[in-house]
Amino acid sequence: MAEAEQRELTYVDAIIEGARTILLEQDNAFIAGEDVGGAGGVFGSYRGLLDEFGPERVVDTPISEEGIVGLGVGAAATGLRPVIDIMFMDFMGECMDEIANQMAKMRYMFGGSAKLPVTVVTMSGGGRNLAAQHSQSLEAWLCHLPGLKVVAPSTPYDAKGLLIAASRDDNPVFTVMNKMSLANRGAVPEESYEVPIGKANVVREGEDLTIITYSRMVSESLSAADALARDGVEAEVIDLRSLQPMDMDTVIESVAKTHRAVVVHEAVRFGGLGGEIASQIQELAFDELDAPVSRVGAPFSPVPFSAVLEQAYLPNADKIVAESRSLIGA
């Protein structure tokens, strides 16, 4: 299909369409979370679903994150396929036991007799002046827990496709959406489709360095690559899409070509996934590297409120350009 004929949706409408597809295709699927029904989700990401599917399948819950995640664990273990909404991923602090000690481990602890096909949808990221408790990017917490899968869609296409893939997976999958991306538009097919979990996407080809990133930082990295190209530096940009499992094959293949790598994420740099990725690159492709792997991430600080401070805090295209130039000695 030609580009011009492709239908465009916003990221948030792509989430709605993904969620609707899940409810249409899977009788055992339901959505539960705070304000997902009557309010259609505080981000609008479940708009219209209560009317279409009714309160048995689009379940408004009390503000009780531990109870909500426990509901998902118990329902999944007993044969349903819950989609659980945790409005802001910052709220994981309220339900981390059910995530870390129950959901992630039940199958293993039970010697393989349990199956936990639960999808968790949550929102990450700053940029909306929501300050320290509604702006974090805490995906590294999740990726550190064996038993969980974690995906982070950067586009409307991926938001729908990864959400559907998550719901069909027999494991707990966190789909970490981004709240600054909600109004972004992109091509989204009307039919049901999956974006496979565990496969990265090379979104820009280049010869001079590899930028490895995910979620909202994909668009910032593409802007950075455009700026670098004006100076004759061609960056390859990899959208990881899936953070656990992580497609290191695609990363290594690219680094073998470019010999330089910078990892970019919005999360705090210290202890973020960038450290893991950099470490794996040097383990797997040390001989390919012409320079140490570098990282762009947020500084070691809570997310600030004031717009000036928040913009100083967040990684962006300019910071990625600066790091990339330093990396290639330009």
Added chain:
Amino acid sequence: MSTPSDDVLLDIHRRMVRIRTFETEAGRMAEAGKIPGALHLYVGEEAVAAGVMVHLSNEDWITSTHRGHGHLIAKGGEFDRMFAELFGRATGYCRGKGGSMHISNMDLGMLGANGIVGAGPPIAVGAAFSTKYRKTDRVAVTFFGDGASNEGSFHEAANMAALYKLPVIFVCENNGYGEYTPQAKHQAIVDVADRASGYGMPGVVVDGMDAMAVYEAADAAIERARAGDGPTLLECKTYRFFDHVGVRGMGLTYRTDEELAEWQKRDPIHLFEARLAELGVLSKDDAVAIHEEVLAEVRAGIEFAEESPTPDPDTLLDDVYA
């Protein structure tokens, strides 16, 4: 209220004896160094598990606690695979991956013992949501202690179960201690069941050493749940005859021998056997024969475990993911 038939009474009795015998021998095995890790024994609390579980089928779900062997045995757990799990063998219910604190059997509707105090109630709410979603009359029973009744997870689960009128029975095994801290030092109430009214569900207190009382109260709560009228909080006053961990593991002086002796006078199995003798359902000789029969089965279970292979190290990463 249905009056239990002789068969049901004998069934309750046998479940209690099975728990007591298994746990006593498991304690011996632990002291002999044959069971690694932590062992939280259920001795003294048998009337609760037996009095509740006799109402349930394999399609009804339960969540359990760190003190979970009794729940699994009362739900139909087999000694050989249970001991094998406690011994860390490949033939255990969890293939040696879970041990005492995570012992489970999905086929029996047992969603696991749990090493995290208070983690079970939200999971039971999910299981009950499942049975209601499928329009079955199955229920979910969540066992937890007085200590767990102070965890936020219990309160969130109680509120949600009542809000959605889910078929959950919250069974509080109030054994008077949250680990080593007496109830009076961890909560300002005497009856955990008082908390039920705050969530809009009935709260019932029963003598947890009296299997008949537990049976009757559980019957009413489960009937109510199956009828679609929502959850009940059933508090069973009970006592653990062994320590928090192990038999008399840590030599702590958090409770007196006199207190223990007072509770042991109301040993739930002795009380129930006296009751059954009164009713002419079980003679002394028959009771002795049942204890011996169960002990032989326990010993066979231990033998099975001892002869079972340890897990192949190659299975280390199996079942992290489906």
